[in-house]
Amino acid sequence: MADISFRLKAENKGDAFEIKALFKHPMETGTRKNKATGEVYPADFINEVTAKVNGAPAMVAEWSGAVSQNPFLAFRVTGKAGDKVEVSCTSNKGDAGTQTVDLA
């Protein structure tokens, strides 16, 4: 149960705020093999990212291992300056991370 670290940024797009998240994660699919030994690297990928605005659920993303290494996610929410956006992620191994950002 390790922590997943990521960065969070909010950007005002006029009619909505764009939240950008950059995660630090290997996103191992579970099908990739070590060419030298033939051993399969075990699956280890972020499979769920949830976002809340002022505590109310706004977005739930579910991912497969097809999402790139060190994933980037952008999504949009409506709101006003000062609203708090909380983003949490969990991996198939149970690792998790949470960050918050203020809309401005």
Place this chain on the structure above:
Amino acid sequence: MKRRTFLKAGLATGATAVAVNAGILAPNTVLAAWNEKAFATKTVDDGMTAVFGATNAADSADVKLKAPSIAENGAVVPVEVDASAMKGVESIAVFAVKNPVPLACTAKFSGAGVGFTSVRLKMGETQDVVAVVKAGGKLYKAKSEVKVTIGGCGG
């Protein structure tokens, strides 16, 4: 640990028996929310059925799918789906049709969420990317071909 390695090796070499699938996906069952069934499907239609319960999506210009026509690096293909022109967007799913599991990601919206998602995907070969949007109870889709010059699945 040996048992897991064995099961996964079996899957990689093409033994896709249901029992094997159930075996390797078992660690996920604790995270009840993750749609384990949908992410084990092998075709776009099966994936759509598992996510939306239907496969009859209509082409729509309001589903704005942005993907590169040529991706030099298949390990990082930026894909953006913008359905903010539609009303009542409930969810978005993105499929890379030739990936081992075509369903790459989904996003569900509620409250302040807007129908928009942008991610980077891995693609092993040249293929179509399909974005499916559920809005007002109906399904809409858009398709875009991505030519991959270097595969992204570690071959």
